[in-house]
Amino acid sequence: MQQTDITRLSATELLGLYRRRELSPVEAARAVLAQIDAQNPATNAYCLVRGDEAMAAARQSERRWHAGEPKGLLDGVPTSVKDLLLTSGWPTLRGSLTIDRAGPWTVDAPAVARLREHGAVIVGKTATPEFGWKGVTDSPLTGVTRNPWDPGRTAGGSSGGAAAAVASGMGPLAVGSDGGGSIRIPASFCGIVGLKPTHGRVPVYPPSTFGTLSHVGPMARTVADAALLLDAIGSPDIADPLALDRQAPASAALDAGAVSGLRIAYSPALGYADVDPEVARAVSGAVTALEQHGARVIQADPGFASPRATFEVLWYAGAAKIVDDIPEDRRHLIDPGLAEIAEQGRRYSAVGYLQALRERSELGIAMGAFHQTYDLLVLPTEPIVAFAAGAEAPARSAGRRWTEWTPFTYPFNMTHQPAASVPCGFSAAGMPIGVQVVGPRHADALVLSACAAIEAALPWRDRWPG
Numbered sequence: 001m002q003q004t005d006i007t008r009l010s011a012t013e014l015l016g017l018y019r020r021r022e023l024s025p026v027e028a029a030r031a032v033l034a035q036i037d038a039q040n041p042a043t044n045a046y047c048l049v050r051g052d053e054a055m056a057a058a059r060q061s062e063r064r065w066h067a068g069e070p071k072g073l074l075d076g077v078p079t080s081v082k083d084l085l086l087t088s089g090w091p092t093l094r095g096s097l098t099i100d101r102a103g104p105w106t107v108d109a110p111a112v113a114r115l116r117e118h119g120a121v122i123v124g125k126t127a128t129p130e131f132g133w134k135g136v137t138d139s140p141l142t143g144v145t146r147n148p149w150d151p152g153r154t155a156g157g158s159s160g161g162a163a164a165a166v167a168s169g170m171g172p173l174a175v176g177s178d179g180g181g182s183i184r185i186p187a188s189f190c191g192i193v194g195l196k197p198t199h200g201r202v203p204v205y206p207p208s209t210f211g212t213l214s215h216v217g218p219m220a221r222t223v224a225d226a227a228l229l230l231d232a233i234g235s236p237d238i239a240d241p242l243a244l245d246r247q248a249p250a251s252a253a254l255d256a257g258a259v260s261g262l263r264i265a266y267s268p269a270l271g272y273a274d275v276d277p278e279v280a281r282a283v284s285g286a287v288t289a290l291e292q293h294g295a296r297v298i299q300a301d302p303g304f305a306s307p308r309a310t311f312e313v314l315w316y317a318g319a320a321k322i323v324d325d326i327p328e329d330r331r332h333l334i335d336p337g338l339a340e341i342a343e344q345g346r347r348y349s350a351v352g353y354l355q356a357l358r359e360r361s362e363l364g365i366a367m368g369a370f371h372q373t374y375d376l377l378v379l380p381t382e383p384i385v386a387f388a389a390g391a392e393a394p395a396r397s398a399g400r401r402w403t404e405w406t407p408f409t410y411p412f413n414m415t416h417q418p419a420a421s422v423p424c425g426f427s428a429a430g431m432p433i434g435v436q437v438v439g440p441r442h443a444d445a446l447v448l449s450a451c452a453a454i455e456a457a458l459p460w461r462d463r464w465p466g
Contacts, residue, residue, distance in 0.1 A: 006031035007169035008464065011077045011225045014172065018065050018076055025065065025076025029058035029121050032078040036123070036170045042151050045164035047083050047142045048090060049124035054078070057121045064119070072118030073232045079173040082162050083125040084132050085109040085216070086206070095130040095139030097333040098326045110203035110237035111175050111216050118232040123171055126161030130335045131209070131322050132177060134392055135185050135402035135409075137161055140335055144390045147190060148465035149431055153386040156186030157402075162219050163190040168465055172221060173229050177204075179214040180315060181409025184421040187219060188381035188434025191423045191460060193226045193451065194219045198441050199416035201247060202233050203240035209325075210318035212242065213311075213413045221461065223422065223452040227251045230444065244442075253445035256453040260294030264450070265374040271301035273407040275383040279433050282425030283380045286435040289424075289457030290378065290450065302370045302377065304411070307363055308403055311410045312341075313348055313356035315403075320345030337392060341401070364415040371440035376450055379408055381421040381434035408436060418444040422451040423460045432460075 006028055009017070017023035033051045040046050061076035070076075086092050086109040093099045108116065115122060130139045137145035137160025145160045147153040148168035155164040159176030163186030166174050176183040178196040187194030196215045208214035218229035227250040234250075236243045266287045269275050275283075291297050323331060323342040331339070348356075370377070384405060387394035397405050412419040418441070421434040435454060439447040 003031040003034050007035045009172065010222045011074065011172045011220065011228060012222070014077055018070070025058040025061040025121060026055070028076060029054050029078055029123065032123055032171050039148070039168045039170055042146065043148050043155070043164045043168060044143060044145045045126055045161040045168070045170060046080065046124045047127045047161065050090065054121050054123040061119055061121060070119065073228060074115065074173070075119030077120050077173055078123050078171040079115055079120040079175070080124055080126045080162060080165050080171045081112055081122060082159050082174070082176050083128050084177050085112055085175060087112050087122070087125060090125060093141055094132070095128045095141050097140050098330040110205055110239055111233040114233045114235055115175070120173070120232070126159070126165055126174060128158050128161060130338055132158035132179060132182060133319055133335070133338045133341070134158060135181055135406050136392055137186070138390055140333060146389045147386050149191065150386070152389060153431065154189065154389045154391070156189035156386060158182040159219065160186045163187055163192055163194065166192045166219055166221055172225060174219040175216065175229070175233060176219045177214055177216045178413065179208065179210045180311065180403070180413050181406050183217050183219060184381050184409050184419060184434070184436060185406055187421040189386035189432065191432030192219060192221050193223050193420065193422050195226050195230060195420040195444070195448065196413070196418065197230060197234065197444050198244070198418045200242050200244040201230070201444060203237035203243035205237065205239035209322050210315060212416070213314060215413070223448055223455050224251070224254060227254045227448050248445070250445045250448055253449070254452055255449050256293060256456050258446065258449040259290055259453045262295045262375040263373065264290055264295045264297045264376045264378055265300040266297050267301045267377060267379045268299070269383070270379060270408060271303070272306050273383055275380055276385070278427045279380050279383060279385065282433040283435045285458060286424035286454045287378060289454050292457060293453040300374065302367060304363055304366055306407060307359065307411050307414060308407065310356045310359040311414060312403060313353060314360065316341045316345030317348055317353055318345070360414045363411065367415045367417060368440065376446065377438040379436050379438070381408060381436040382406060383408065385427045385431040385433060412438050417441055418447045420447050420451050422454050424454060424458055
């Protein structure tokens with residue numbers, strides 16, 4: 001099998017080949033590392049690659065498969081980790097010049113620990129904006145991460161490196177994080193699957209400075225792979241006191257036919273946003289696909305006004321704390337945009353912050369009531385396709401901040417609901433478009449099943465960048 005062919009296999013396909021002894025984890029790791037050498041200079045998806053360690057892990061996996069004793073769910077699958085997640089033995093620099101590379105680096109984040117327990121071959125760490133603060137991926141430390149479909153455009157963020165890596169065959173699986181859309185934005189822009197799970201489904205350590213807005217979740221090229229990765233990393237961990245008890249495996253419950261008979265709300269724009277006509281047409285096609293699978297789709301908005309101002313209080317206050325934790329003599333090194341929102345965050349009072357928390361709770365209650373009527377909500381992931389790389393906002397945006405152009409993602413960080421982006425088409429310029437599926441809390445498997453129905457009706461796996 002050619003190396004390029006190997007890099008286009010899903011994790012599920014790789015595992016099947018290992019099981020039948022038609023492919024070795026060593027061959028898979030070697031192919032992915034060669035793909036990184038070939039593709040990463042153009043995308044800047046990886047900020048750290050440890051090829052020797054990846055090959056050593058692949059050889060250990062090969063021995064286990066030959067002995068008929070594979071380890072866990074992901075044995076031998078090349079996987080990347082976003083550089084916000086602690087990884088023992090490797091620096092976690094978070095896109096910042098302010099962090100000491102020397103460490104010590106002795107702790108794995110819970111998701112990384114689960115990857116090791118399940119035998120994944122961790123090939124490296126993917127780029128993030130500084131401390132994950134914005135919806136595109138560029139940082140003072142690592143520069144600009146670019147979209148593999150068009151290197152002149154952004155990959156999105158803040159898990160932009162992860163999405164670019166998966167989209168261009170530099171590993172079938174990636175672990176990302178999402179505090180306001182950071183898995184779903186780049187998934188939409190790069191044409192992959194990304195799930196922000198129910199909060200607590202994947203434990204988080206250390207706690208995010210952005211509080212419970214932040215989730216850790218899977219990114220992959222197929223829905224089945226996303227479900228598989230969720231099952232691997234979604235185990236309780238004592239390091240996170242808010243982690244949920246062990247949940248039923250999403251992979252076992254994955255069923256495109258499960259949408260038959262569901263009442264699904266289709267909101268073209270949440271009632272208050274503007275959507276590019278190309279995006280609207282592609283998302284409408286995904287809605288038709290759900291109807292063809294037997295779902296009852298009703299056009300309905302959830303009925304809330306834009307929560308942007310409330311979200312920004314929570315987000316900017318978190319940014320202020322990030323900057324406050326940086327030694328004063330190093331603060332001149334941070335991203336100017338991060339410094340600006342941190343300064344704004346310092347101006348909020350404790351009473352104002354608590355008011356934002358109250359408004360957040362009210363939004364969560366409203367969405368809970370909405371899901372008493374509708375099993376799922378479907379809407380665009382983004383109102384636009386990827387724009388110019390290196391900019392926080394598109395040229396035509398009315399505002400400077402990333403929250404201006406991504407109105408459909410951060411509301412569901414505020415409510416702790418599972419939300420996934422799945423590809424549903426391409427623009428005339430060949431840029432991917434994603435549709436977002438949102439479910440009530442704990443309905444991760446149902447969200448993924450709806451994504452699987454869309455995936456089956458609108459296949460995209462034969463389309464690759466370049």
